[in-house]
Amino acid sequence: MSKGRVLGEFWEFLKHEKKYWLVPVVVVFLLFGLLLVFSQSSAVAPFIYTLF
Numbered sequence: 001m002s003k004g005r006v007l008g009e010f011w012e013f014l015k016h017e018k019k020y021w022l023v024p025v026v027v028v029f030l031l032f033g034l035l036l037v038f039s040q041s042s043a044v045a046p047f048i049y050t051l052f
Contacts, residue, residue, distance in 0.1 A: 014020060
């Protein structure tokens, strides 16, 4: 399954079920995950701890 297909199916699910409130939740989870991934292998890691 390609990433585009998964995103397309998720979007169709949101439209069909009228669950648009899930979009901000998913976006926040994705941004938090990206923050964790990129902070582990960079010089920014010590500064991330001050956010929490």
